[in-house]
Amino acid sequence: MKKIEVSRRKFLQGSVSLCVYASSAMAMPLATTKTSKKNAEDVPYLCNMCRNKCAGFARVEENIITKLNPNHYFPKSRNMLCPKGNAAIQAVYDKDRLKYPLIRMGKRGDGRYRRVTWDEAYEYIKDKLVKIIDEEKDNRSTVAYCNGEGFNKDEYIKFFGSKLGSANFLDEGSICLNTKLGATQLTIGDVGEMDVAGSDYMIISGANRYESLITPDSVDMLHAKQKLVVLDPRCTMTAIKADEYLPVNPGTDLAFCLSMIYIAIKDELYDKAYVKTYFKDFDKLKKHILSKKYTAKWAESKTHIPAERIKRITKEFFAASHPLYYLGRRSVWSQNDFQFRRAMVLINALAGSINRKGGIIFGKPFHLHEEEINEPLYSNTVDRFDLDGIVYGSQKGGSWLNFREKIVTNTSPYPVKAMFIRKHNLMQNMPNIEKTKKMLNMMDLVVVLDTMPSDTAVMADVILPECTFLEREDMVVSFNRLEPSLALRNQAIKPMYESKSMQDILKGLGKKLSVPLFKVSAKHDADLQESIKNYGKEKAFTEGGYNMTELYKYDITTRNKKLITAQFGKKVYDSLKKRGVWHPYIDTQKEIFNNYYEYYPKEKRHYTVERNYKVHCYLKKLEKHGFDPIPAWNDHYDFKVPKEAFRVITGRYVTTTQSATANNEMLKDFQEENYLWINNDVADSLGIKLGDSVAVMSSVSSIVIKAYPTNKIAPQVLWLSHGFGIHAREMTHAFGKGASDNMILEDKFEKIYGCATMHETNVTIRKL
Amino acid sequence: MANYGMAFDYKLCINCHACEVACKEENGIDLGAKNHRLWIQEDALVKGDFWDLDRSEISFMQMQCQECQDAPCLKACPNGAIYVDENGIVRLHQDKCDLTRACMEACPYDARYVDEKNHVTDKCIFCADTRLARGETTTACQITCPAKLRYFGDLDDENSEISKVLKEREHFTLKPEAGTKPKLFYLK
Structure with a gap:
C-alpha cells in the first residue's frame, strides 16, 4: 500500500519559488495506485472536473483515493464517468498543487512567494482592504470578485456581494453561454x-x-x-x-x-x-x-x-x-x-x-430552500458599470470584456482596487491576455483562491489554497427538470496540506474582516451613523447584518442535515449521505441493459407541465437600442477573411476542460500539447507538414504551435484547442506545452449580452 | 468458475478515452502514453475534400488482449509463466516471467507491453486481481463507458447478458485467420 507521508517539513523562511515548494513538499503516492482485493469505503461524491457534474463513488483505502467509479443512482450522469472524471485522482494528488497560504515577494507573475500562516494571510488582506475601502469612502464595489466554478458560487456571492457589499461580481457566463x-x-x-x-x-x-x-x-x-x-x-x-x-x-x-x-x-x-x-x-x-x-x-x-x-x-x-x-x-x-x-x-x-x-x-425541478442571512445596506456603495452600453447582459455575472476595458482605460466611474478571484483563470480564459495582465497590475490587492498555481494565481498578492472537490462536503444541489433529483457531494478524504474548503476560508476571512470593515462603514456611512446613534454600536452591528460569518455558524454537514431534513425528511438525507443522490424512484429504478438504467418511469417524467x-x-x-427585434441577417455579419489570411476558431479536446486540466498527469498522456488544425491542401501549398512549427500572428500578438494538416477543416479556417500554452512555470506538466488561443484572439464583444466573440479574429501564418 | 469474455457494440465508440483512464487507475498501470492494457484504434480516415467528406469507413475499435482460447503467448513463453485461470482468463505467474518478450512477439494483437514497475509483460486480465477478486461483476472499462458498449460476463452461462447479446446479434472476431479463437467479440 502506497501511503502519503504527511511529514510537514519546516520550510526555510524567505524567498522561495512556488515550484521549489511543490517538488519538495511531501512524499506523494505514485501516480496510479492499484486497487486492493479488499472491500473499501465507497464515498459518494459529485465530480468537478468540468462544469457538468456527474456523480461517482470514491474508493478510499487507508485515506487514499485509489479509484473513482460512476454512481448508478444519478439520473443525470447515467452511470458513467468520462476520462476527466476518472483522472480526477490526479487533480487531488498533483504535486504542483497549492498547499499553503502564500504572500507575494517578487513581482506579479514571477512566482516568488513566502509561506505564511492562515492568520498572517487574513491579516494582510484585512490591512489592505481597510485602507482601500476607507480611501473609497465605503464604496464596497471597489472590491470586485469573481468565480469560475459552478458549485458554491451562490455562497461566494453571499459573502462578497451580500455581506461585504460589492456589486461587481463576474463569472464565466460572458465568456461562455x-x-x-x-x-x-x-x-x-x-x-x-x-x-x-x-x-x-x-x-x-x-x-x-x-x-x-x-x-x-x-x-x-x-x-x-x-x-x-x-x-x-x-x-x-x-x-x-x-x-x-x-x-x-x-x-x-x-x-x-x-x-x-x-x-x-x-x-x-x-x-x-x-x-x-x-x-x-x-x-x-x-x-x-x-x-x-x-x-x-x-x-x-x-x-x-x-x-x-x-x-x-x-x-x-x-x-x-x-x-x-x-x-x-x-x-x-x-x-x-x-x-x-x-x-x-x-x-x-x-x-x-x-x-x-x-x-x-x-x-x-426541486426548489431547495434558501438559507437566509441578514444583509447590511451600504449607502455609499455604487452600482456595477460593466453593463453600461449592453442591452440586456447578465445582472448576476456581468460582462468580463466590458469590465476589463473600463478598468484598463480608466473609464470606470470609480476605481476598482481589489479583486478576489476563485477558481477562475483570468489570465487564460479571455481574449487578449496582455490586457488581463494590465488589469490585474492596476489592482492594489489581488487575492486568489484556487487549487493550482495557475497563470492567474501567480499574479496574486495573496494565494489561499482551496482543497479539491474530493476533500470537502458541499451544500446539496438540485439537478434537472425532466427527471429531477437531489445530489450531495460528500467528503472522500480530509483536505491535504493546509488547504481548506471555501466555506472555511470565508469563515476565517469573515472573522478577521467583520469588525474592521464595520468601522470603516461607521466612519463614512451616514445611515449607519444614525443607526449607531439610535441603537448603539453592538446592536447596529448585529442586527445590521455586519457579521460576515453568519452563514458559517454551523459546519457544512450540520447545515446540509438541517436544510435537507427540514424540507425533505430524514430518509432523503440518509439517501444523500449513503448514495449521494435522491430521486423519488431511487428504490425501484430498473437496469435496462448493461448497467444502463431507467430512472423515472416514462409516465412520471415531466415532459409537459x-x-x-x-x-x-x-x-x-x-x-x-438599435438591434433587430426579430432575428435578421445584417451586412456586417459577413465576416471577411483577406486573401492568404485565416479565421481562427477554438474548441477543446475530449480530455481537457479549458485550462483547468492542463497539469493533469494522466490526461496529458492523451494530449500533451495542442496542434493547429489547418486544411491539408492549404498546408501542402505552404509546405507545412504534420508537426512543423508554425507562427500564428494576429493584431494582438503571436504564438508558435505545431501544425496538424487535415481534411477535416475548411481552407480559410484554423482551429486550436483552448487550455494550452500555460505560462506559469509552477505548473510543471503544463508549462511550455502548446499555445494559448487567447494570446492571439482579439477582444471583441457583442452588445446584447456583453459576451466575448471568440471567432472573429483573422491571422496570418508562417512556417518556421 | 466462469468462462469470461467480452463483446463490444463497437460502432457506439466516440473514442473518449474513459475506458483507458479507468483501467490505468483501477489496475495501477504506470503513467505514460506507452503503458496501457487497452486502447482505441482509429481505423481508416475521413476521406475527400472538406466540403464533401466521406465518413463511412472510419471506425473506432476497442483493442486489448483478445483472451484467445488457443493463445500464442502461452505457447511461446519459454518459462511456462503464462496460464489460463479458473475463469478462463489468460494470466501470468509474475515470478516466472523474466522478460524474454516471446509472448509479445507471438501475440497477433499486440496486446502486451512491458510493465517496467514489476519487470513483467502485462496485458488486460479483465480486472481479475482487482475488481473480480473483490467479487465485483464489472470491469473498470465497462462500468465507466459513456456508451455502455462493453458487455462482460460468463460465456458459459446462457442467461448472462453477454451470451444473450451474442445470440441475438451478428458478430465477428479479430484476425480469425490466426486461428487463436478469441473470446472478445465485435457486434455488427
Whole structure:
C-alpha cells in the first residue's frame, strides 16, 4: 500500500519559488495506485472536473483515493464517468498543487512567494482592504470578485456581494453561454432543458457533444433512435458520428436558421395549432421573414450548405414527430450570436417542440430552500458599470470584456482596487491576455483562491489554497427538470496540506474582516451613523447584518442535515449521505441493459407541465437600442477573411476542460500539447507538414504551435484547442506545452449580452 | 468458475478515452502514453475534400488482449509463466516471467507491453486481481463507458447478458485467420 507521508517539513523562511515548494513538499503516492482485493469505503461524491457534474463513488483505502467509479443512482450522469472524471485522482494528488497560504515577494507573475500562516494571510488582506475601502469612502464595489466554478458560487456571492457589499461580481457566463441562456429566457420565458432522449430528429450547430461531454445529453444521443444532423466548420467527433454532416462557414449558422424559418413559414410546415395558441407577434415574424426572402439559395451563399440540402432538412425536421434544434452551450462565436441562439429557439417553437417530449421542456425541478442571512445596506456603495452600453447582459455575472476595458482605460466611474478571484483563470480564459495582465497590475490587492498555481494565481498578492472537490462536503444541489433529483457531494478524504474548503476560508476571512470593515462603514456611512446613534454600536452591528460569518455558524454537514431534513425528511438525507443522490424512484429504478438504467418511469417524467407562457417573436427593447427585434441577417455579419489570411476558431479536446486540466498527469498522456488544425491542401501549398512549427500572428500578438494538416477543416479556417500554452512555470506538466488561443484572439464583444466573440479574429501564418 | 469474455457494440465508440483512464487507475498501470492494457484504434480516415467528406469507413475499435482460447503467448513463453485461470482468463505467474518478450512477439494483437514497475509483460486480465477478486461483476472499462458498449460476463452461462447479446446479434472476431479463437467479440 502506497501511503502519503504527511511529514510537514519546516520550510526555510524567505524567498522561495512556488515550484521549489511543490517538488519538495511531501512524499506523494505514485501516480496510479492499484486497487486492493479488499472491500473499501465507497464515498459518494459529485465530480468537478468540468462544469457538468456527474456523480461517482470514491474508493478510499487507508485515506487514499485509489479509484473513482460512476454512481448508478444519478439520473443525470447515467452511470458513467468520462476520462476527466476518472483522472480526477490526479487533480487531488498533483504535486504542483497549492498547499499553503502564500504572500507575494517578487513581482506579479514571477512566482516568488513566502509561506505564511492562515492568520498572517487574513491579516494582510484585512490591512489592505481597510485602507482601500476607507480611501473609497465605503464604496464596497471597489472590491470586485469573481468565480469560475459552478458549485458554491451562490455562497461566494453571499459573502462578497451580500455581506461585504460589492456589486461587481463576474463569472464565466460572458465568456461562455450567456447569449444562449438570455435568448431562451427572453423568447419563451425560461431557460428550459432539452430532452435529447425523447427527440427523433436533432440538429446541432457547432456544439461538440462527443468531445465536450454533457450529461445526460451526450449519453442520450448515443442511445436515442434519432436522426442526428450536425453543422460545424470542423469535422469533429460529433460530426463524424452524425447521420448527416453539414460543413459550414464559421459564424453563419444564423443564416441556416433564418432559412429554416423562412421555408417553414412560406411552405406552412410549422405547427399551426401551437403557433396560434402560444405565439405573440407571429404576424410580425411572418411579415419580416417573408419580406427578407431568406431562401435556401440565399442561405447557401452564406453557409456553403447546398440549397437543396437546406430545403430537405427543413422538411424532414418539421415532419418529424419530436424534432429538436439543440441549443448548444459553448462560447459565443460572433456578433450575431444572440440572434442565432434566438433563431434556434424560434425554430423549436415553430415545430411546437416546447414543453413536450423531445423538445425544450420546463419540467419540475426541486426548489431547495434558501438559507437566509441578514444583509447590511451600504449607502455609499455604487452600482456595477460593466453593463453600461449592453442591452440586456447578465445582472448576476456581468460582462468580463466590458469590465476589463473600463478598468484598463480608466473609464470606470470609480476605481476598482481589489479583486478576489476563485477558481477562475483570468489570465487564460479571455481574449487578449496582455490586457488581463494590465488589469490585474492596476489592482492594489489581488487575492486568489484556487487549487493550482495557475497563470492567474501567480499574479496574486495573496494565494489561499482551496482543497479539491474530493476533500470537502458541499451544500446539496438540485439537478434537472425532466427527471429531477437531489445530489450531495460528500467528503472522500480530509483536505491535504493546509488547504481548506471555501466555506472555511470565508469563515476565517469573515472573522478577521467583520469588525474592521464595520468601522470603516461607521466612519463614512451616514445611515449607519444614525443607526449607531439610535441603537448603539453592538446592536447596529448585529442586527445590521455586519457579521460576515453568519452563514458559517454551523459546519457544512450540520447545515446540509438541517436544510435537507427540514424540507425533505430524514430518509432523503440518509439517501444523500449513503448514495449521494435522491430521486423519488431511487428504490425501484430498473437496469435496462448493461448497467444502463431507467430512472423515472416514462409516465412520471415531466415532459409537459402546466404553464402560462408565450413565445415572443418580437423584442421591443432590442429595437429601442438599435438591434433587430426579430432575428435578421445584417451586412456586417459577413465576416471577411483577406486573401492568404485565416479565421481562427477554438474548441477543446475530449480530455481537457479549458485550462483547468492542463497539469493533469494522466490526461496529458492523451494530449500533451495542442496542434493547429489547418486544411491539408492549404498546408501542402505552404509546405507545412504534420508537426512543423508554425507562427500564428494576429493584431494582438503571436504564438508558435505545431501544425496538424487535415481534411477535416475548411481552407480559410484554423482551429486550436483552448487550455494550452500555460505560462506559469509552477505548473510543471503544463508549462511550455502548446499555445494559448487567447494570446492571439482579439477582444471583441457583442452588445446584447456583453459576451466575448471568440471567432472573429483573422491571422496570418508562417512556417518556421 | 466462469468462462469470461467480452463483446463490444463497437460502432457506439466516440473514442473518449474513459475506458483507458479507468483501467490505468483501477489496475495501477504506470503513467505514460506507452503503458496501457487497452486502447482505441482509429481505423481508416475521413476521406475527400472538406466540403464533401466521406465518413463511412472510419471506425473506432476497442483493442486489448483478445483472451484467445488457443493463445500464442502461452505457447511461446519459454518459462511456462503464462496460464489460463479458473475463469478462463489468460494470466501470468509474475515470478516466472523474466522478460524474454516471446509472448509479445507471438501475440497477433499486440496486446502486451512491458510493465517496467514489476519487470513483467502485462496485458488486460479483465480486472481479475482487482475488481473480480473483490467479487465485483464489472470491469473498470465497462462500468465507466459513456456508451455502455462493453458487455462482460460468463460465456458459459446462457442467461448472462453477454451470451444473450451474442445470440441475438451478428458478430465477428479479430484476425480469425490466426486461428487463436478469441473470446472478445465485435457486434455488427
